[in-house]
């Protein structure tokens with residue numbers, strides 16, 4: 237009896253080590269660039285030029301209409317900071333807050349059902365609402381706090397670059413078209429001729445919370461007027 | 467900022483209750499197994515403490531799962547968590563552990579009470595009898611697997627929160643250990659409380675044995691809490707902000723110092739040390755100490771869940 241118990245425990249121990257090593261290497265593989273399958277030719281991204289943005293919220297309104305987003309929730313917000321400087325030379329700073337379409341997306345990693353996923357063709361992070369059970373793990377896991385429960389479908393929702401509405405018809409995301417100052421640029425990161433890549437090569441940009449290792453694909457061009465903030 | 471409603475709050479108290487109950491179940495099972503193997507041997511089945519654990523463990527894990535399901539925004543789609551798996555998701559893997567845990571838990575309970583169940587059945591249901599006999603032959607294996615599953619379940623309650631990388635207080639390597647240890651001590655407390663309520667002897671060998679383990683457990687828990695917060699403060703940045711926010715003078719600061727540290731750890735530790743020296747233990751001592759540690763662990767779960775979500779990176 238004693239011997240068999242010890243053997244059994246050894247066996248279980250070995251099994252557990254095996255499983256955990258296997259699991260660890262698997263995540264490493266998934267995160268590394270050396271993925272075996274050929275990558276698709278498209279990887280969508282967006283740039284928000286904070287110098288051009290006037291905080292009019294036209295993008296927010298357009299999104300609400302096109303993607304049928306009810307009041308109380310939103311896929312995109314324009315955050316306002318300020319005012320800076322003395323009247324009458326006051327200025328504000330605006331920054332877009334929406335899904336960053338992370339390459340290493342925490343929301344996708346934690347979703348128990350695979351409802352939160354990365355579209356292999358386009359790099360868009362999307363939600364398959366048929367699979368979503370509403371555990372809200374992804375909402376808590378997203379460091380950018382851009383996910384919410386859609387009040388009608390009761391499933392997780394967020395910006396998907398208009399994947400199901402406008403992109404499906406070959407159009408640009410609606411916020412990009414609605415913007416009166418052309419502060420938003422959308423395009424394919426893998427296409428060196430795209431406006432997006434040209435803009436990113438011409439102007440310095442930053443991304444939010446890169447230290448978390450999420451590799452976000454929403455780029456910001458920082459405001460140059462106003463105060464220096466610490 | 468109010469204590470229970472603030473911006474960025476996603477998971478509310480039902481999740482804290484779920485985490486509490488899962489850890490408690492694992493802890494109760496762990497102590498019942500220890501009791502059987504080190505003290506009671508084949509007499510385990512008529513110990514009120516083992517009986518209490520055998521009732522508490524399944525009830526707590528079912529209750530916890532029920533709360534988890536009702537807290538989904540689409541409770542009727544619960545089955546999808548069982549059908550679709552995601553190996554990178556702590557929740558998905560935790561549900562797997564939970565399912566396996568329940569099966570093995572019932573097998574173990576059947577082993578322990580096999581004689582009793584056989585007596586009750588008499589000559590009826592020979593299939594069940596044969597199944598029971600077979601289970602008893604596998605008892606060593608079942609016990610081994612159950613210990614591993616119980617420890618995984620206890621740690622999982624911490625990993626579930628530590629996977630939230632946007633919150634420095636939660637995304638912390640000490641958290642799973644802290645939850646495991648406090649889960650074990652809540653299981654010990656529940657077993658003691660249930661046992662004396664089932665008219666177990668408050669001065670019996672079971673109580674002495676569990677109290678003997680509980681003292682080092684509480685000391686380890688204090689050490690872990692200390693490491694947890696000192697680690698956060700020394701990390702600086704938002705980690706420090708999160709830690710100082712949580713421990714400050716607000717509502718949750720009081721819960722921590724008075725509830726978790728005072729009532730949940732210091733008082734039970736003092737009572738236990740005192741009971742060790744005084745000759746015999748009475749019902750009231752055991753029951754009150756156990757209730758304090760239970761409440762302390764419950765408050766710790768809520769404290770971590772809420773203050774954890776208050777400060778993001």
Ligand code: SF4
Nearest residue numbers: 335336338343361378
């Ligand atoms: S920003 Fe949030 S929702 Fe969007 S991909 Fe990253 S983690 Fe997911």
Ligand code: SF4
Nearest residue numbers: 347368369371372374
């Ligand atoms: S709420 Fe839906 S999408 Fe988010 S983690 Fe849960 S199942 Fe996945």
Ligand code: SF4
Nearest residue numbers: 289290292293295415
């Ligand atoms: S529409 Fe353009 S200018 Fe107006 S808030 Fe949106 S990004 Fe800024």
